[in-house]
Amino acid sequence: MGSQPEDKAVFDTESGKEMVKELRASFVAGKTKSYEWKVSQLKAMLKMMEENEAQIIFALRDDLSKPELESSIYEIGMLKNSCRLALKEMKHWMKPEKAKTSLTTFPSTAEIVSEPLGVVLVISAWNYPFLLSLDPVVGAIAAGNAIVLKPSELAPATSSLLAKLIADYLDGSCIKVVEGAVPETTALLEQKWDKIFYTGNGRVARIVMAAAAKHLTPVVLELGGKSPVIVDSDIDLKVATRRIIAGKWGCNNGQACISPDYIITTKDYAVKLVDSFKCELEKFYGKNPLESKDLSRIVNSNHFDRLLKLLDEDKISSKIVHGGERDETNLKIAPTILLDVPKNSLIMKEEIFGPLLPIIMVDKLEGSFDVIKSLGGKPLAAYLFTNKTKLKAKFVAEVSAGGLVVNDTTVHLAEHNLPFGGVGDSGMGSYHGKFSFDAFSHKKAVLYRSFGGDSSLRYPPYTRGKLRLLQALLSGSVLRIIRALLGC
Structure with missing residues (x-):
C-alpha cells in the first residue's frame, strides 16, 4: 500500500x-x-x-x-x-x-x-x-x-x-x-x-x-479605477486606434489596472472611430478573435460572469457595435465595443477590468472633463489623443489621476523616471x-553641529532683546536681524 x-x-x-x-x-x-x-x-x-x-x-x-x-x-x-x-x-x-x-x-x-x-x-x-x-x-x-x-x-x-x-x-x-x-x-x-x-x-x-x-x-x-480615453478628431486615427487597442486588449485582454476603461469622443467623430477599431481589431485578432492565441482569457468563471452581467444589462446589450461573442468553456470574451453607453448603466459604475470598451459621446470635446468628474473618483490613469496645445494643457490641469499620457496609452508604466501610483480611490503611494x-x-533627517558658536540667545533668562533677535533669525530676514542686533 x-x-x-x-x-x-x-x-x-x-x-x-x-x-x-x-x-x-x-x-x-x-x-x-x-x-x-x-x-x-x-x-x-x-x-x-x-x-x-x-x-x-x-x-x-x-x-x-x-x-x-x-x-x-x-x-x-x-x-x-x-x-x-x-x-x-x-x-x-x-x-x-x-x-x-x-x-x-x-x-x-x-x-x-x-x-x-x-x-x-x-x-x-x-x-x-x-x-x-x-x-x-x-x-x-x-x-x-x-x-x-x-x-x-x-x-x-x-x-x-x-x-x-x-x-x-x-x-x-x-x-x-x-x-x-x-x-x-x-x-x-x-x-x-x-x-x-x-x-x-x-x-x-x-x-x-x-x-x-x-x-x-x-x-x-x-x-485601479475607470481610466478614460479622450479622443479628438485632429489626430492620426490609425495610430491612435492601434495604441488604444494595445493598451486595452494587448494588456491581458483588458485585465490591467491602467487599461483604457472607456472612451469619450464627439458625436461627429464616433462612427469614424468605431470603423477604425473594427478594421484594426480584425487585423490584430482575425475574424474570430475567440480563436486568437494573442488574447488572454478571463481569469476565472466569477469574473467571466461579472463581465457578462455588465454586457447583458438591458440598456447595454443593444449598444454593442462590435464583438460581444463569448466562449464560456474557455472563459473568453471577444474585444467588444459599445457606442453611446448611458452613464447610469452598470458598466459605467465600476471598473470594467475586461475586454469591454464603452464609448460615450459629447457635443464638444471640452465636455469630456465634466464627464470624467461626474463619474466620480480619481482613476489610476487617463489618456488624451489630440494635437491641440490648449486641450493638452487643460487635460493636465483639470484631470486628477495617478498618471496621464498624451497620444498613447499605458506606456508611462515602463518609464522608471516617473512615479507609478494612484490618488484617491485609485490608491496611495508610488513606486518604480x-x-x-x-x-x-x-528618510532620516540628520543635523551636525560643533561645540563652537554657542549662543546665550536660547538659554534663560529670557529677555525682550533675545526674543526680537530669535524672531528675526527665524524669519530669515537679514534686515530684521541687523535691526534686532542694533536694538531697533
Missing part, C-alpha cells in the same frame, strides 16, 4: 508570528542592509528569470492563457529592467543626500539618510502575477528590508512557481513566500509589519488598511525605479 501524501502545514496567526520573528532577527542582525547582500539578491533574481523563463511563461499561460510576447516583455522583461536599474543605481540611491541649513542652526551641516523600514509585506495581484509580485520586492531589497511575498491565489500556477523559485534562488532567512487565500492573508495581516504594499482592488484595500491601522503600519495601495527604493525607505 502506497504512502499517503503529507498534509501541507497550515499557515495561521501563530505561524505568521514565528515567521515575522525570524525575519526581524535577520533584519536586526543587519543582514539585509549591506550593499553586497542587496547585489547578491538582485543578481540571483536575474539568474532566476534567465534560467526559468520557459517555466514562467508556461505558468502565465496556465493561469491566464497569456500570450508569450506579453509574458516575456510585459512581465519578465520589465522585471529584468527593474533589477538592472537597481543594480546600476542602488549605490547612488543609498548615499546620504546633502541638505541645506539655515541661519537658525548656524553653524551646521545636514543630510538625509535613507534607511530600510524593517520587515515588509507585499500582497500581489493576479492579472500580472509575476511582475506585480516581484517588482515591489526589487525596491524592498534595494532599500534593505526583510520581505514576505503573498502571491494571488487566483493565479495558482504562478503562485506555486514563485514559491519554489524564490526558495531556490533567494535568501530564505530574509525573503519568504506565503501561498494561500483569505485565511492565510488574514493571518498575515494580523502581524505587525513595517510597511504593507498591496496591489489589487479597493474592497480588499480597505481591509488591508484597517488591519494596518491597528499597528500604525504605513501602506502603499496600488488600485528610485521611487520603489523610496517607498521602502525611511
Whole structure:
C-alpha cells in the first residue's frame, strides 16, 4: 500500500508570528542592509528569470492563457529592467543626500539618510502575477528590508512557481513566500509589519488598511479605477486606434489596472472611430478573435460572469457595435465595443477590468472633463489623443489621476523616471525605479553641529532683546536681524 501524501502545514496567526520573528532577527542582525547582500539578491533574481523563463511563461499561460510576447516583455522583461536599474543605481540611491541649513542652526551641516523600514509585506495581484509580485520586492531589497511575498491565489500556477523559485534562488532567512487565500492573508495581516504594499482592488484595500491601522503600519495601495480615453478628431486615427487597442486588449485582454476603461469622443467623430477599431481589431485578432492565441482569457468563471452581467444589462446589450461573442468553456470574451453607453448603466459604475470598451459621446470635446468628474473618483490613469496645445494643457490641469499620457496609452508604466501610483480611490503611494527604493525607505533627517558658536540667545533668562533677535533669525530676514542686533 502506497504512502499517503503529507498534509501541507497550515499557515495561521501563530505561524505568521514565528515567521515575522525570524525575519526581524535577520533584519536586526543587519543582514539585509549591506550593499553586497542587496547585489547578491538582485543578481540571483536575474539568474532566476534567465534560467526559468520557459517555466514562467508556461505558468502565465496556465493561469491566464497569456500570450508569450506579453509574458516575456510585459512581465519578465520589465522585471529584468527593474533589477538592472537597481543594480546600476542602488549605490547612488543609498548615499546620504546633502541638505541645506539655515541661519537658525548656524553653524551646521545636514543630510538625509535613507534607511530600510524593517520587515515588509507585499500582497500581489493576479492579472500580472509575476511582475506585480516581484517588482515591489526589487525596491524592498534595494532599500534593505526583510520581505514576505503573498502571491494571488487566483493565479495558482504562478503562485506555486514563485514559491519554489524564490526558495531556490533567494535568501530564505530574509525573503519568504506565503501561498494561500483569505485565511492565510488574514493571518498575515494580523502581524505587525513595517510597511504593507498591496496591489489589487479597493474592497480588499480597505481591509488591508484597517488591519494596518491597528499597528500604525504605513501602506502603499496600488488600485485601479475607470481610466478614460479622450479622443479628438485632429489626430492620426490609425495610430491612435492601434495604441488604444494595445493598451486595452494587448494588456491581458483588458485585465490591467491602467487599461483604457472607456472612451469619450464627439458625436461627429464616433462612427469614424468605431470603423477604425473594427478594421484594426480584425487585423490584430482575425475574424474570430475567440480563436486568437494573442488574447488572454478571463481569469476565472466569477469574473467571466461579472463581465457578462455588465454586457447583458438591458440598456447595454443593444449598444454593442462590435464583438460581444463569448466562449464560456474557455472563459473568453471577444474585444467588444459599445457606442453611446448611458452613464447610469452598470458598466459605467465600476471598473470594467475586461475586454469591454464603452464609448460615450459629447457635443464638444471640452465636455469630456465634466464627464470624467461626474463619474466620480480619481482613476489610476487617463489618456488624451489630440494635437491641440490648449486641450493638452487643460487635460493636465483639470484631470486628477495617478498618471496621464498624451497620444498613447499605458506606456508611462515602463518609464522608471516617473512615479507609478494612484490618488484617491485609485490608491496611495508610488513606486518604480528610485521611487520603489523610496517607498521602502525611511528618510532620516540628520543635523551636525560643533561645540563652537554657542549662543546665550536660547538659554534663560529670557529677555525682550533675545526674543526680537530669535524672531528675526527665524524669519530669515537679514534686515530684521541687523535691526534686532542694533536694538531697533
